[in-house]
Amino acid sequence: TGVIDALGEGVEGLKIGQRVSAASVHGTWAESFIAPARMVIPMPDSIDDNTAAQLIAMPLSALMLLEFLQVQEGQWILQNAANGAVGKALAMLAKARGVHCINLVRRDAGVAEMAELGIDHTISTAQSDWMAQVQAKVGKASIAAAVDSVGGRASSELMTLLGDGGTLVSFGSMTGEPMQLSSGDVIFKQATVKGFWGSKVSQAMAPDDKRRLVGELLQLAARGGLSLPVDGVFGLDQVADAAKASLEPGRNGKVLLRP
Ligand SMILES: NC(=O)c1ccc[n+]([C@@H]2O[C@H](COP(=O)([O-])OP(=O)(O)OC[C@H]3O[C@@H](n4cnc5c(N)ncnc54)[C@H](OP(=O)(O)O)[C@@H]3O)[C@@H](O)[C@H]2O)c1
Incomplete structure (x- = not known):
């Protein structure tokens, strides 16, 4: 989850400065990364960072x-x-x-x-x-x-x-x-x-269906019906600790990185 710094040629429906989340993208353990536009979903401010980072995964x-x-x-x-x-x-x-x-x-x-x-x-x-x-x-x-x-x-x-x-x-x-x-x-x-x-299901899903499902998630999260617990938040200089924490048995929630 973050803010768009730049847009590739021909990208429509997204704008610089917009708060978004990206899913199914590699190389995201970084301050900035490039994501295909179809994997980027706008995030309203009402969804906090810890929820937004998990929502479309x-x-x-x-x-x-x-x-x-x-x-x-x-x-x-x-x-x-x-x-x-x-x-x-x-x-x-x-x-x-x-x-x-x-x-x-x-x-x-x-x-x-x-x-x-x-x-x-x-x-x-x-x-x-x-x-x-x-x-x-x-x-x-x-x-x-x-x-x-x-x-x-x-x-x-x-x-x-x-x-x-x-x-x-x-x-x-x-x-x-x-x-x-x-x-x-x-x-x-x-x-x-x-x-x-x-x-595979995601790739095969019609964009309208995906939008409908993301909309359902955003609505549920905004009214507090979707609690996504976080076990720990680590800085990029603590990646090894974060990876270790993510492998702990019995952890109560996901481990997140915050650059
Ligand atoms: N097919 C797909 O598209 C898809 C997509 C995403 C994930 N997955 C798979 O879904 C599974 C769950 O993912 P997740 O992200 O929800 O995992 P997660 O948050 O890391 O949680 C793992 C869960 O599995 C339990 N568990 C671990 N080892 C077990 C065992 N030997 N017997 C019974 N339960 C065990 C854990 O119980 P404790 O709390 O007791 O440790 C915990 O409830 C993984 O296998 C993942 O690969 C599949």
Whole structure:
């Protein structure tokens, strides 16, 4: 996030001095950098720097993911690694759209972290009966879609909880392990397993759709419905410390650089 110093030839819709954020750009750990105009989004002053720096990265991926799930108001979805940046954003965005989202975290302390952000339906998988807790929340309804950011056995657990005809989306693999899936679950539920790669979805998305989604994010952020926690802010002379902090387990929010 910063201010435009110069514009390339033929750039329209942006002006010098305008406050903007840029996403999917390399070489941004610097006082200034060059970004393609289509990756630059104007930021109103009502959005603070810490939010603006994150808004069109993980939250935009999360909103594209929510669209990808094709779920409607009142339906249930389920996700793991829910206290990560994408997970938190997905939970808040789903809530804003009236979609019920069950959030799995791997540590009991994660439940309180999520509650502090106003996120409900959080369940710790450290509890031996966590699957029964999920079923109790959903009641007679069924889970239309699940988002897996963990892989390994976690994939099969989501598939087991998914409703008939549901969709399991592979989003990440925090374990680095291949997804394990029970053939029986996939067959009898007639489930669909799909991959989601944000940058491809983003490139393929029509500009009008992207503008609509960014507008939804800006509105939600401006009315305080999107809290994007920051674990630490480092200067450019502290890049090594920042990188180290970003790899700390259990950190509560993203690590930012402020030149
Ligand atoms: N497909 C796409 O387009 C796309 C786009 C962006 C990101 N991603 C992927 O999405 C995932 C999450 O990204 P993020 O930015 O939200 O990450 P993040 O903010 O760094 O959070 C990581 C989350 O994963 C949890 N976690 C770490 N190791 C785990 C394990 N072995 N088992 C279960 N949970 C584990 C962490 O839990 P603790 O808090 O307990 O440590 C935390 O909730 C990553 O795999 C990333 O590569 C995919």
